[in-house]
Amino acid sequence: MMNKKYIKILVVCFILLVGITGVSAHGVDVTADKMVIANDTNGQLVKDIADSNGINISVYKFTSDDEVEHQLEHMLNNTNKSILVVSYQSTAHDFLNKHPEVSDRLQVVDDVNNQTVVDGIKAVESYDSSSQNNSTTSFGLPLLIGLIIGVIVGLGCGIYLMKRKDKTKKE
Structure with a gap:
């Protein structure tokens, strides 16, 4: 029973890692503009x-x-x-x-x-x-996307924990 649980967690973590876009290890620019x-x-x-x-x-x-x-x-x-x-x-x-x-x-x-x-x-x-007409994104759009993703993941985790808590109370 516990092994299936860990396998599910590992599969979810693997899917999340694969889904994350690659980060360029370019470094931070510390020179003047x-x-x-x-x-x-x-x-x-x-x-x-x-x-x-x-x-x-x-x-x-x-x-x-x-x-x-x-x-x-x-x-x-x-x-x-x-x-x-x-x-x-x-x-x-x-x-x-x-x-x-x-x-x-x-x-x-x-x-x-x-x-x-x-x-x-x-x-x-x-x-x-x-x-100039720059086509760069503003600060607000990535923030909004991050908030939406955070709320969705948070709700999913909350629902999972509540269902798990209900199962332990019934037993």
Whole structure:
């Protein structure tokens, strides 16, 4: 009798685990929404150019194409993120070819000099995500769906426990 009970519980747990969609182990983005991707060679130069023009922007120094691609992938989920790329341009161009929907938020400077860097930083700083027609969901919809699922599961568990309690009282 007890074995069937445990088997049922295991089957229900297995069905729930299979039904849960896969979670991408991508990580949390802790970088600024408006940023510059640079390397050790030109990172300080870009920061000095921004400071001399009175522009406050975060400059991140990367050491590999994989790190840059990972950072660019954060743009897909964060529509507020806009990035200027002054290093690893080939990675940025490849990313733009794969994801043209971020072309308005990703600026690539192939010829790094004072004027192109200033123009790129101003383009990144002037990007306004609120004026764009974003197709992202709001906070309310996932909350509502979660509440509905929670109520349904809670009612099901409550009914099961009440029936179980009634059976134990009758015996």
